[in-house]
Amino acid sequence: MIRAVVFDFGGVLVDERAAAQRLAGWEAHLGWPPGSLRQHLYSGAAWEAVSTGQISMDAYWARVGAPLAAALPAAFSAYRDSFHGAQLDAGMTALAWQLRARFALALLSNATLSLGQRLQQETDLAGLFDVVVISAVEGTRKPEPAIYRLVWQRLGLPPAACLLIDDKERNTAAALALGMPAIVHRSVAETAQALRDLGILAG
Incomplete structure (x- = not known):
């Protein structure tokens, strides 16, 4: 029972549909294949480390955020600040x-x-x-x-x-x-x- x-x-x-749409738009802007940005952010060693408390959020973003911060400075900063804000x-x-x-x-x-x-x-x-x-x-x-x-x-x-x-x-x-x-x-x-x-x- x-x-x-x-x-x-x-x-x-x-x-999470609004966030997914934002990611898709950024992929197009960056010339990345569909789905690749979400994979970049939410899979791999950095995501596993931050989601198990091994590294801080600042360390996580330092690892995964460099290409995004350079190409999409304002939009990426807003996304980072609203993490878990869907x-x-x-x-x-x-x-x-x-x-x-x-x-x-x-x-x-x-x-x-x-x-x-x-x-x-x-x-x-x-x-x-x-x-x-x-x-x-x-x-x-x-x-x-x-x-x-x-x-x-x-x-x-x-x-x-x-x-x-x-x-x-x-x-x-x-x-x-x-x-x-x-x-x-x-x-x-x-x-x-x-x-x-x-x-x-x-x-």
Whole structure:
């Protein structure tokens, strides 16, 4: 029986479409292939290091930001300053609050320390989560098994009682391999229907 729902942040609770459009525009300006800028920023050794708390945000941007700062100084500075600042997805936030009435809720995110700062400032999320697990704080990240174990241990529940909602299949696959049920999030409507199918959300 499901007793807790575990939410990812980026791509689930926040709407990243505007940020994706900005990145696509910068790729065109730089002459980079589609998708390459996101890969440059969010994969590789620098991102893994900052998202597990091994280096600071300043050190991260020093490693990955040089070509962008030179070519797009004003726009890049604004993007850097608004990191983890994507707008909340109103539909998913409302869905989470609806589930809050019946289930314990947790946040599990591969993110930098700045996400913790945003959560303290975001009034729409105040009091929503019983447990918050951020990779940069814990020194481990999805899809590594250790970070999933932290969530269910802090919830005080077995993995089978904790449902993960994440937008990346590699993360949901890792959860399933550990005995933790999971939904791949693609849209509010699809996730809501999946929750109804599981009997977690009323019709």
